[in-house]
Amino acid sequence: MELxxxxxxxxxxxxxxxxxxxxxxxxSNVLRAAFSLLATMLAIAVLYLLLNADFLAISQLLIYxxxxxxxxxxxxxxxxxxxxxxxxxxTHNRLPALLLTVGLGAIFYVSLFQLNFSxxxxxxxxxxxxxSIIENVGVLMLSNYILxxxxxxVLLLIALVGAVYVARKDHxxx
Numbered sequence: 001m002e003l004x005x006x007x008x009x010x011x012x013x014x015x016x017x018x019x020x021x022x023x024x025x026x027x028s029n030v031l032r033a034a035f036s037l038l039a040t041m042l043a044i045a046v047l048y049l050l051l052n053a054d055f056l057a058i059s060q061l062l063i064y065x066x067x068x069x070x071x072x073x074x075x076x077x078x079x080x081x082x083x084x085x086x087x088x089x090x091t092h093n094r095l096p097a098l099l100l101t102v103g104l105g106a107i108f109y110v111s112l113f114q115l116n117f118s119x120x121x122x123x124x125x126x127x128x129x130x131x132s133i134i135e136n137v138g139v140l141m142l143s144n145y146i147l148x149x150x151x152x153x154v155l156l157l158i159a160l161v162g163a164v165y166v167a168r169k170d171h172x173x174x
Contacts, residue, residue, distance in 0.1 A: 010050055017043035025097060034073045041065040055133045 020040035024033045041064045048057035141149050 006050060010047065013043040013046040013050075016040070017047065022101075025101075026094065031073070031076050034069060034076055038065055038069045038073070041069060053133070055137055058134065 017040050020036045023036040027033050045057045045060040048060060
């Protein structure tokens, strides 16, 4: 088997994603778990790039790594400041979780290597993609799907205004 740079990059970032996920399970520090989740999401975005799924990679970076995780880290750091103590969680059932993870991983590993990929009919088909996937998605989103796109933007704006209203100090809950 020829060892090229794509295989090395795949195994490197696959290992980062796997180790980041395992670290999330076994750490008790919430902030470290959030940063580990960030590393896992970035590694998955690189794996999407290796698969030539550029739209998924950019979506992964913007939505998960850029949006959700930054808000989670900000929330953890913001609550740490008021609590004046580090946030820790108590982890239970480490042994059953480890056994389940190893068992499911072994089943996946064995089934993956027993599968005959050359017999799959969709494996041998060629893609008929003209141009970039991102360009096609952008044209469709701003032509055929403009109404749902704008409705989602208005819904997110309403959610943001509602969150600001609820977070105000002078707001009384009745």
